[in-house]
Amino acid sequence: MSRTPAPPRPDFDAALQEIAARVQPLLGQGQVASYIPELAGVPRERFGMAIVGIGGEVWEVGHARERFSIQSISKLFALLKALQHEGDALWERVGREPSGTPFNSLVQLEHEGGKPRNPFINAGALAVTDVLCTRHVQPETALVELLRKLADNPGIDYSLRVAQSERRHSDRNAAMAHFMRSFGRLHNPVDRILDAYCSHCAIEMSCVDLARSMLLLANHGELPWSGERLLTPSLSKRLNALMLTCGTYDAAGDFAFRVGLPAKSGVGGGIVALIPNLCGICVWSPGLDANGNSLAGVAALEWLTTLTGRSIF
């Protein structure tokens, strides 16, 4: 009896070397997120990329073990946690359509009665953080603990300096939160929600940590190294679909076109992505494009799927 041969085991080393060479001219370009003063000093030329296979193999290049501020990548994990608590009831608090507006825009909220378009723009993440503030005495620690588990690294924490730096400059997020609260859409005090939100954004992780954290979603809700199930396959599918449609803000269409992977970016310059049943991926380069996505990071992911022929399509 003939069996279908297993697909060849991927070897991402050659692709990562090629990508690291190709991104060089892009590394001085883009802007760092200077509206958070503690992030303004991060060198723009940094570049790291890591891929962790479902079987635990690690491929990496550049500054893949340097920790950086995960910023909006935390919105993915905050959502995961809120969905574990609330299930489908969460969708009464936040929508799930692409916004087509910048991640920190206020205009859409007024038209839509204070209900944010999706959980990956700031307004949506504030609604999700409100849920975590209700469910946890210390929502800051709750997310750190989840990430320690997903990255299999007990050393992960948030930077108090970055959290306080953003907190002191969070007028726009505060405006959004007060506005949503005026519609009765937030239940906790705005200060409490902003403290938790800024701490989540200030969590620091490396590309290797983040790539490993994506294995849960590459493996349909189960940690591949222990077999522990944290999400139903259906919830895992939904999180991946949301990343594809909303994970890179108003560039999500162009990103899907160029890269073809579910992904989530942050203004620290990180982008996480995954290939189902195969691997978690993270790329980091602090220079951002006009949409707030890592300029070299998007290019690197586009080359990865092009060079290896692997994407979800």
Ligand SMILES: NC(=O)CC[C@H](N)C(=O)O
């Ligand atoms: N896109 C982002 O990474 C934004 C996160 C940032 N902490 C903010 O609230 O503005």
